[in-house]
Amino acid sequence: MEKNPLSMQLKLKPEDFLPASNEEKESLVVMRESVSFWKDGLRRLVKNKVAMVSLFIILLVMVFSFIVPSFYPYTYDQQIRGSESLAPMQYSEQEQARIDAGESVFPHFLGTDKLGRDYAIRVMMGSRISLLVGLVASAIVLVIGSIYGSVSAFFGGWVDMVMMRITDIIYTVPDILIIILLAVAFEEPMKQLATLPGFEWIQKLGVNLISIFVVFALLYWVGMARIVRSQVLMLKESEYVTAARALGASNGRIIKKHLLTNCIGTLIVTTTLQIPSAIFTESFLSFLGIGVAVPMPSLGSLASDAINGFRTYPHLLLAPALLISLIILSFNLFGDGLRDAFDPKLKN
Amino acid sequence: MLKYIVKRVAFALLTLFLVATMTFFLMNMVPGGPFSAEKAVSQAAMDALNEKYGLDQPVSVQYKNYMLKAIQGDLGVSLRQRGRTVSSIIATKFPVSARIGGMAIVVALAIGIPLGCLAALNRGKALDNIIIVIATCGIAVPSFVICTILMYIFGYNLGWLPVVGLTSWKHYIMPVVALAFYPTAYIARLMRSSMLDVLGQDYMRTARAKGLSQSKSLFKHALRNAVLPVVTYVGPMVAYTMTGSFVVEKIFTIPGLGGEFVGSILNRDYTIIMGTTIFLAALVIFMNVVVDLVYKLVDPRIQLK
């Protein structure tokens, strides 16, 4: 047996062998500070560079879509005569003349389209629509899905059976076909509804936009409902809930303290990952010409319009196409980061 | 087993029935009839056409008539393409979509599964990061972006590949690549995470403790367990991809089922809308059954009930 050489060389004094006091002993116990689930998750999220960069991009895109257009010198439907089909940063003859006369003219960063509309503002408005669709649709899916899923799990028995069979059926429905059909079918009733008093806001938001929300609400909650149901079922049968019940905790307390705190991480993650898929579908619908209506742009419809002339004006296609890819990518990466940070199952 | 089949078929028929019903009533909500677009047609002629196809009757009667015929396998005739039955249109368009879709699926599986495995095996290393980045970008880029970029580079700039139609094998390359892009990326991600999951399982440790080489334990013990989530995803995906991507068919002007469907909605060609939806729903349901059977083959724990 090799001796530990270090301690053999130690000069030991008799007082070293006096008993240590309790204080001395306690001072040595380095208790790692106990961190709450949220703090711990947040710390991990902040450490995740990819997720933070994605979050920054998302916020940046939001600023450009919701704030910048309100003080931008051009509007999305303003047609500037003589400035049709300009290349990025190019000025029309009139504008050049004004510049020469000493006036300042705001540049067209992305040029203009063939109707003389500033393309930069159109792309910003397009991403506003895309983000709106993503956020609102996911919120709707979250609400419907969690209510449906928890009701199903909570009541169990035949209620659960019937409700789950219904989701099974919706799951088998070819969703893209139904979405296209729904989007077309809802257009007219929505238009009529918009003329009724009290529903003018529909007109303001755009009929197609509303029908897209409805379509998402009707179809995409199924996945969410299944996730919520399985979470609630798992928790309902877990031992600590039984323990809490045995200790006399009320139903309300169990739901608040145990079910919600344990579900919420999964819900946030699923919702965040729902956003890009909603944006994806909206752009796809707009591309096929069934999305939002003219002159309102969405990134999909901008890209779709640009396809025919894209050999001559590739930037008209590339700008919205790249932006939508960037938005979806950022949401996906941020969602992945959230999942890594808040899903306790993946915690290492 | 027999009980399982009976249950499964009954559920499939119920789903199909509900899908058909839903589609039928949704379709009738769509404003305008199939003949209103043709301005040249006089009111009298339009009435005659409506009467001929039974569109003058109440919706409930139309519904009953359609369903009774559909049960006998008769999906009716196209309202806009004179003299063609819906079945014959599906029969000519579906093989085109199916061929491109089938190739895309083969490509997606052949690339996605190895990529996912490679990433999982090199967890945390450079190769893993590269694959994750590519795959994450892959699911973030909409297909119309891929299509147009491909078209721009290989069709116009380099002039290597034809951009329209489907007459030679060269025509297939771009649509297949565009169609395979998303599933490839998705499968790679799915495969990576399920592979990581499997690699952490106790039986993988047992395999190593037995003295198996890494490749042997990977191919024999890990792959079969890890591929299960991919099977679940690929089933319905096969159905969707084979019936054609609307976007890819639109951009490359391919005469497939997807383009037919979008066209029929814009034209209010009711019978085609119904026929295509029912056909696709049936295909999805069929693929789900196939998935269950494949599952049973791969995983002996699954009991069909």
Place this chain on the structure above:
Amino acid sequence: MSEYLVNIQNERLSFFTPAGEVKALNDVSLHLKEGEVLGIVGESGSGKSVTAYSLMGLTAYPGRLIGGTLDFNGHRINDMTEKQMRKIRGNEVSIIFQDPMTSLNPVYTIGNQICEVILLHTNKNRAQAKERAKELLTLVGINEPEKRLKQYPHELSGGMRQRVMIAIALACEPKLLIADEPTTALDVTIQAQILELMMDLKEKLGMAIIMITHDLGVVASMCDRIAVMYAGKVVEYGSTDDIFYNPKHEYTRGLLRSIPKLNEKEHKKLVPIEGTPVDMLNPPKGCPFAPRCGSCMKICLREMPAYTDISDVHYSACWLLQKEEFEKGGNA
């Protein structure tokens, strides 16, 4: 060739996690002769399993061996390539894991999984391997081996599966069998059966066993030698008699006080060990057990104690033993 089948000297092993380096093994030394049974006892996280796994080259990512030497059956494990290690694993040394429910691959039959290891390490053909598999199943007390070979793991009970795991481990008649808490996941009645089976097989086949457990009852009945581990260190090593009747380390004493004894005349109260195990991310500077030790001294908090030999085969790392020597030295 040394006199020992297994000889681990000053092994150091760390896990390099994102949160920092976790020193899982800190200067671990152990040895074991052929045919002997060594028990490694300690609480969870004390490094029992890590020690055993490292002997098979099975250290899990992100763990790395950073010091010491490991010798087994004439092989220097440190210097062996993965390819050479593979020839030993399942052949000269095999392992039984804690949870038989998850240690067998769910998608292959029992027969397939037993034959696999036979085909890998011997020259037997498929038919011979199958014969051998049947033999093994009979050996581990499973009846109707022909039928069992065709079954899948989920069709067997936990105890059955652990027997299958033992059959796999014994397939190539290893020199050393590592049993990592082989009975923890099983019912008490099954536990006894499995332990009995293992001792029986040891008699028949003459292999050495390393039994990893936190159950002192198991080691008392089975083991020739015992190593008590705490926070990545072997705090005391000795024969079973040494450990049970002449424990030298305060932790060992604490462990013994915390188990009930049936044969004692007066009913003594059980004494639990106060406090919680150390945080391996920030281990204390001195003796890791010091904060929980009833006889803790000032030096214990500052410095790690060295090993003191009590006899040829009994040693322990505790300042109390050093104190005795120091006082003797001081008197002389």
